[in-house]
Amino acid sequence: MTVHDKIALTADDLQGDISRHLKLSIGKDASHASLHDWRMALSLALRDRVVEPWFASTRKTYDGKHKRVYYLSMEFLIGRLIEDVTINLQVEDMAVEAMKALGQDYYEVVKEEPDAALGNGGLGRLAACFMDSLATLAIPAYGYGIRYEHGLFEQHFENGQQTETAEGWLAQSHVWEFERPEVAYKIHFGGYVSEENGKANWNPSETVLASAYDTPVVGWQAKWANTLRLWAAKPIKLFDLESFNRGDYVGANAPERLARTISRVLYPDDTTTEGKELRLKQEYFFTSASIKDLLRRHDYEGYDIRDLHDHVAIQLNDTHPAIAGPELIRLLVDKHDFSFDEAIDMARKCLGYTNHTLLPEALEKWPADLFARILPRHYRIIEIIQDRHIAATGSDIRIIEHGNVKMGELAFIMAHSVNGVSALHSDLVKETVFHDLNAAYPNRILNQTNGITPRRWLYSCNPALRGLITDTIGTGWESDLERLTDLNAHLDDASFQEAYRAAKSTNKDRLAAWLQERSDVTLDTSAMFDIQIKRIHEYKRQHLNILETIALWNDIRDNPNGNWTPRVKIFGGKAAPGYALAKSIIRLINDVAATINNDPITREFLQVVYPENYNVSMAEILIPASDLSEQISTAGKEASGTGNMKLSLNGSPTIGTLDGANVEIREHVGAENFFLFGLTAAEATEKRKDHGYSRRAIESSPKLSRVLGQIAGGVFSNGDHHRYSDILHNLYEHDYFLVSCDFDNYFAKQREVDAVYQDVTRWTRMAAANTAGMGWFSSDRTIRGYADDIWGAKSVE
Numbered sequence: 001m002t003v004h005d006k007i008a009l010t011a012d013d014l015q016g017d018i019s020r021h022l023k024l025s026i027g028k029d030a031s032h033a034s035l036h037d038w039r040m041a042l043s044l045a046l047r048d049r050v051v052e053p054w055f056a057s058t059r060k061t062y063d064g065k066h067k068r069v070y071y072l073s074m075e076f077l078i079g080r081l082i083e084d085v086t087i088n089l090q091v092e093d094m095a096v097e098a099m100k101a102l103g104q105d106y107y108e109v110v111k112e113e114p115d116a117a118l119g120n121g122g123l124g125r126l127a128a129c130f131m132d133s134l135a136t137l138a139i140p141a142y143g144y145g146i147r148y149e150h151g152l153f154e155q156h157f158e159n160g161q162q163t164e165t166a167e168g169w170l171a172q173s174h175v176w177e178f179e180r181p182e183v184a185y186k187i188h189f190g191g192y193v194s195e196e197n198g199k200a201n202w203n204p205s206e207t208v209l210a211s212a213y214d215t216p217v218v219g220w221q222a223k224w225a226n227t228l229r230l231w232a233a234k235p236i237k238l239f240d241l242e243s244f245n246r247g248d249y250v251g252a253n254a255p256e257r258l259a260r261t262i263s264r265v266l267y268p269d270d271t272t273t274e275g276k277e278l279r280l281k282q283e284y285f286f287t288s289a290s291i292k293d294l295l296r297r298h299d300y301e302g303y304d305i306r307d308l309h310d311h312v313a314i315q316l317n318d319t320h321p322a323i324a325g326p327e328l329i330r331l332l333v334d335k336h337d338f339s340f341d342e343a344i345d346m347a348r349k350c351l352g353y354t355n356h357t358l359l360p361e362a363l364e365k366w367p368a369d370l371f372a373r374i375l376p377r378h379y380r381i382i383e384i385i386q387d388r389h390i391a392a393t394g395s396d397i398r399i400i401e402h403g404n405v406k407m408g409e410l411a412f413i414m415a416h417s418v419n420g421v422s423a424l425h426s427d428l429v430k431e432t433v434f435h436d437l438n439a440a441y442p443n444r445i446l447n448q449t450n451g452i453t454p455r456r457w458l459y460s461c462n463p464a465l466r467g468l469i470t471d472t473i474g475t476g477w478e479s480d481l482e483r484l485t486d487l488n489a490h491l492d493d494a495s496f497q498e499a500y501r502a503a504k505s506t507n508k509d510r511l512a513a514w515l516q517e518r519s520d521v522t523l524d525t526s527a528m529f530d531i532q533i534k535r536i537h538e539y540k541r542q543h544l545n546i547l548e549t550i551a552l553w554n555d556i557r558d559n560p561n562g563n564w565t566p567r568v569k570i571f572g573g574k575a576a577p578g579y580a581l582a583k584s585i586i587r588l589i590n591d592v593a594a595t596i597n598n599d600p601i602t603r604e605f606l607q608v609v610y611p612e613n614y615n616v617s618m619a620e621i622l623i624p625a626s627d628l629s630e631q632i633s634t635a636g637k638e639a640s641g642t643g644n645m646k647l648s649l650n651g652s653p654t655i656g657t658l659d660g661a662n663v664e665i666r667e668h669v670g671a672e673n674f675f676l677f678g679l680t681a682a683e684a685t686e687k688r689k690d691h692g693y694s695r696r697a698i699e700s701s702p703k704l705s706r707v708l709g710q711i712a713g714g715v716f717s718n719g720d721h722h723r724y725s726d727i728l729h730n731l732y733e734h735d736y737f738l739v740s741c742d743f744d745n746y747f748a749k750q751r752e753v754d755a756v757y758q759d760v761t762r763w764t765r766m767a768a769a770n771t772a773g774m775g776w777f778s779s780d781r782t783i784r785g786y787a788d789d790i791w792g793a794k795s796v797e
């Protein structure tokens with residue numbers, strides 16, 4: 001049975017459904033419908049076809065008594081959904097045809113959909129890829145998160161500087177979701193704990209409702225569909241009529257305003273934690289609702305609460321939902337008569353924790369007094385967890401220490417499995433942040449190297465390469481990505497190479513047309529497209545890239561008749577609004593772009609562009625068009641990276657450090673197809689002991705000294721000598737991220753890249769070898785790893 005039989009669909013059916021929804025659901029006549037109306041109608045017609053597989057999956061899970069996976073994540077960086085669904089249902093051609101018959105351009109309609117940007121970057125995008133793979137593998141699963149009213153802010157540049165405005169994806173209705181007003185839980189905060197008949201009784205001072213919204217997530221070829229359940233905060237009392245009657249109209253709305261604040265906005269910072277009360281409330285809000293929901297389902301199905309671990313696996317995506325441990329213990333002890341030991345044991349059997357960072361400033365901790373005020377019962381439970389942990393292991397690691405509640409330690413102690421997200425990162429987790437806990441709980445730390453869904457990050461975003469792959473090795477690779485190794489037999493085949501270049505060229509033209517339309521910038525598509533797209537952070541070292549750009553500009557100016565390889569350097573990424581140095585780096589990139597792009601001497605060799613507001617949709621245009629992937633983080637600081645995987649899969653070799661998943665990418669695509677440079681993680685640690693290293697590195701590098709001198713001299717800031725004193729001061733005096741130490745090595749490696757790029761055959765082979773070698777990085781492989789090693793969950797097939 002084909003997927004089309006299964007969902008009973010022809011282009012005519014789809015066209016009929018779209019027309020019917022336009023009229024009956026949207027209330028518009030075709031002659032007056034806007035692009036937005038057409039998009040709504042198309043989405044609803046597609047959604048209809050997801051419902052059957054969705055119901056069938058729920059039924060099979062229930063009937064087969066299958067274990068369910070609950071993936072708790074503060075962020076889901078989803079992007080647009082129309083193409084996700086048409087691709088997984090395999091109805092893209094039909095949708096194009098149906099829209100055409102209705103006088104509409106499918107691709108224009110698709111572009112009208114706003115990104116669901118409920119995440120900051122890699123961590124949230126990982127959760128979205130995992131949802132796709134869980135459905136593709138037919139593993140019964142729920143994603144649980146927050147239905148933020150405002151996703152990640154929109155980024156603008158004013159005079160080269162980042163400004164932010166609120167994002168508003170829910171200003172229009174989100175057609176993919178189903179509201180579930182009957183699924184609502186009371187979530188409490190504050191108050192005090194009393195004792196009645198030897199039982200603790202939490203008397204909270206504040207209560208909000210967590211109300212469910214479900215989005216079906218359909219897998220490849222509609223074999224299975226899971227649910228993404230997002231919680232919205234609502235008041236238990238909608239409106240204060242008493243205040244209204246007194247004439248206090250503002251006060252009358254107070255309960256609603258207060259409650260809704262909790263799911264109002266995504267925190268826009270993924271690398272520091274601020275210890276803000278609202279953030280703690282958000283974390284408890286969605287975690288508590290999710291735990292209550294899964295317990296209700298367990299009970300509804302008639303299972304014994306003592307068998308919870310046989311039916312439930314809960315995965316914590318970072319520490320944001322780490323309160324799940326204490327919350328589950330609270331409910332088991334206070335409502336289900338478990339002893340503390342029994343409850344701790346049960347919670348641990350259910351919980352897994354994924355660590356995403358070693359950066360100390362990103363490890364969540366809460367002031368103990370704030371925590372105890374917001375969650376008094378949980379605070380007491382954490383003290384008990386800590387006591388039992390110390391008694392059982394003799395460890396001197398505490399969860400509550402120096403007036404803080406440390407969420408990493410809590411998550412670790414409460415999980416039966418803790419995993420890092422790349423081989424190097426998992427090793428460093430054992431050696432550094434959780435060194436002592438690893439000794440107290442040997443074998444608890446595992447590795448599950450991240451992955452990306454090939455449906456979105458190749459099949460959907462790169463139709464040109466998709467077609468070539470299928471023509472060359474047939475179908476089947478979409479859900480068995482390691483089959484891409486079959487391409488290896490064709491790497492030296494001249495006609496394959498030519499077709500590979502043609503696909504890349506199509507994608508570069510598409511990017512150029514997009515940029516022309518968006519910002520009236522013209523790109524030289526014969527130049528190398530050198531791309532660095534990711535959040536702006538010191539450890540990711542966009543400043544290393546822009547300093548190298550300036551040095552290259554100097555060299556070209558010194559020798560304009562040299563054999564230069566034309567490059568377009570493309571940057572994309574947002575800085576957290578409060579991260580001053582990251583914002584300076586953005587401004588520097590824009591200032592350098594303005595100077596270099598207007599230089600008639602270098603113009604034909606070097607161009608710098610930085611389109612504003614990088615998001616998933618932009619990534620889908622940039623990645624297929626990339627020739628060179630910049631993955632230049634300070635070794636030991638990038639946990640895995642997934643942007644590196646997307647780019648390499650799409651035929652863009654990496655220039656990178658031995659960091660995160662770069663290490664494994666290099667192993668899989670072959671060292672000869674990867675441009676390695678820089679200090680290793682161990683060398684970086686050694687280097688930092690070497691007092692005055694940055695000043696020495698700068699002084700011994702004529703190129704770097706010259707570049708820093710130009711910045712200080714105001715070459716890129718209209719003569720303003722102070723605009724970049726923060727960056728310069730940092731580089732000379734601290735340079736914790738070792739930009740100065742890696743500079744010369746990076747510059748030299750870039751010149752090697754230039755030389756190889758001029759050898760078209762060699763470069764094409766390298767790019768195609770990247771595609772061929774990246775199959776292992778499918779998130780399907782990652783999810784199989786979690787299912788086997790951590791969840792004990794099975795595919796229902």
Ligand SMILES: *Cc1c(COP(=O)(O)O)cnc(C)c1O
Nearest residue numbers: 121122534615616619641642643
């Ligand atoms: C993949 C992705 C990321 C993660 O990129 P890294 O290079 O791994 O940091 C961030 N943002 C978006 C929009 C992505 O698609």
